[in-house]
Amino acid sequence: MLIIQHNLFIWSGSSEKIISKKFGELVLMEYIWSFLEREWVDAADKSILDSQTKFDEVSNKVAKALKNTGGFLNELAGNEPIALPHTLWFGILDLAQNLIQRSSLIATYGLCYYLAIESLNRAPSSFIQFKSIELLLHLYNIDNKVFSMIEIDFDQYTQKLSENNLEDSLEKFRNLLTFVKEKYLEDLKILSNNTGKGKEGKGKNLNQNSYLKKEQISNSNILDVIADEITCPISSEPTDQLCILKCQHMLALSNLKKLKQKICPNCREKIEDNDIRYLPQNSIYKNLYTKFLNLDIFYLQLN
Ligand SMILES: [Zn+2]
DSSP: OHHHHHHHHHHHHSTTOSSOHHHHHHHHHHHHHHHHHHHHHHHHHSOHHHHHHHHHHHHHHHHHHHHSGGGHHHHHHHSOOOOOTTHHHHHHHHHHHHHHHHOOOHHHHHHHHHHHHHHHHHOOSHHHHHHHHHHHHHHHHHOTTTTTTHHHHHHHHHHHHHHTTOHHHHHHHHHHHHHHHHHHHHHHHHHHHHHOSSTHHHHTTTTSGGGOOOSOOOTHHHHHHHHHHTBOTTTOSBOSEEEEOTTSOEEEHHHHHHOSSOBOTTTOOBOOGGGOEEEEOHHHHHHHHHHHHHHHHHHHHHO
16 A cells, blocks of 8 residues: 555656656545445444453553553563554554645545545444544645534534443543644644744644634535536536546547547647546445435526
């Protein structure tokens, strides 16, 4: 996974411009989605309690081991190797967080936002909850206008927990949310102290209620941007199978096959078969498809 990311960044960063940065990010996002999709299926198979118990067990073990630091290594060696469940899931969310840092594409932010939301909703343990919250706070820190709805998302999540009578989980999640927010603020402080400039302005109100805009902010904007990225200019529909042409324009594979003249419908550059790059977006498309449909309904209502 990391190797794929590394290669893509080198690839897209090279002066030859074999693939554009945007293309690289879209490919990477598709990978991330397809990996997490598998994790979600796995998680759905097991009960929430199962994973949470396992998680508590492991974290207790770590806490115990940390208390008597003297025998720390012995303790670790004596026990079975510590295997936190869902480390891959956690790692992928971390990768997404990393990607946000380097990216300037709103579509990438948006895809990471939905990644975090879906992960939070399916989170089998506080381990994943923690990372999802962190990712959302991170997005908020990058653009607090676009991602001003995260507080509503947290509210909705807690509401969901209380509706399902998961009092324990609810209490745990509230504590976790406070904890992660505080931790994130600390991290920001350290960052801004180190660089001596910049970021403190953006995130400073994070733990005050002043930034909690209670008005219903529609997240259709982000969806719109994502949909745009995977929309074929011929059919004007989001699609799961795109092709990138040499001129960096793209169109749906199915429409490429239908072209009578092999020229780019956008800039009329001749299409050479060797220069077509296939860009699958199956996982992203599959997971966001219903949201795109709602988007259409949303716009129908507007008009
Ligand atoms: Zn073109």
